[in-house]
Amino acid sequence: MKAFIDYILQFGDLNQQQIDLITKKAEEMTLPKDEYFSEAGKIAQQVGFVLEGVIRVCYYNNKGEEITKYFIDENNLVVDLESFNNDICSNAYVQAVTDCKLLFFSKKDWKELLDIIIPWQAIVNKIVSRVLIQKVERRSPLVSEDATTRYRMFLKIYPNVINRIPLSYVASYLGITQSSLSRIRKNIR
Amino acid sequence: MKAFIDYILQFGDLNQQQIDLITKKAEEMTLPKDEYFSEAGKIAQQVGFVLEGVIRVCYYNNKGEEITKYFIDENNLVVDLESFNNDICSNAYVQAVTDCKLLFFSKKDWKELLDIIIPWQAIVNKIVSRVLIQKVERRSPLVSEDATTRYRMFLKIYPNVINRIPLSYVASYLGITQSSLSRIRKNIR
DNA sequence: GAATTCATTTGCCATTTGGCAAAAAGCAAT
């Protein structure tokens, strides 16, 4: 829980009473490997925060290939924003890649907190724009680089993830085949 | 100006007085082809709205290649958010690709409006998250597709842009060379 | 520790894309 408090206080100040209100609403949960935090075709109902483990967000493209859009590791927020905010069906699966421990807020509690803690609104907005900008900045440069550079970028962005997840997920994140990724790893050593 | 009002009212309601306050702060400007709306190394000072023309956001990667990150065409907001919000130097150039007509707000005016028009805050937050999510959703899928599919995606996303801008910009947006793009176009016909 | 299952690497060859330079096409000014 401390990790979460530290995280949100990066984005603005709250007094102890406000922090208490927020933490009182936070629940802890475990999400076993391969299970879903939220699913395509459904409306996201929760905001989560990863205490332990790795999550991935993925979808299926027109050819039916499974594409990993990004990973979320420790001390990061996990929420399908478009679905959660606008109450529309998601097109992505949010799935535990390892056993995970999460904090989470129900949509009802989350909105209630926004109503009763005015400075919380500004903090959430900063977090949201930070998280989204980060996603653009991480994913976008992959388009213009070759496979080796992409893999190096992955290692930089997610330094603590590579040894905990299947290579096939990394390959689908990078937009290359698993065999190519394997060969690239051989060359880098 | 009407285009801008229509745009913002999609995201929430404002009364006439509030609309007047906002429009009074909006200025019009022309941005000739190739000139910059904001530049790498500087702090973004304006929020813009494209009335006419096409803008692109680009940067230089480690190899010195110029990469187009995205385009912004008519009736869309143009702002280097991370730089504008956090007063940090941008790493991207925001450049007119054709002669442009823009509305714009200075940072001072923009912040003032946020202070005095309470519902405007919520609208801006919705716009920001919409714009950012759109950037992720547009750019991200390119990573996993082949060059022909990428080009088709570009055409879908920016249907009114292809005939107005140099192919080299499109190629750099798609992460392929201009000659490859040219060959792809030949095959598609 | 053998057997089973799953993840990763490798080999082979086909396909796609890149790099470079020249040719062709389009455009604007004279």
Added chain:
DNA sequence: ATTGCTTTTTGCCAAATGGCAAATGAATTC
């Protein structure tokens, strides 16, 4: 029309990546 300039297309070959199947390795269960 002609010239000069920029953009786009092409040709040629090299390099990168994909597709598929088999082999290897690692982890798990009995």
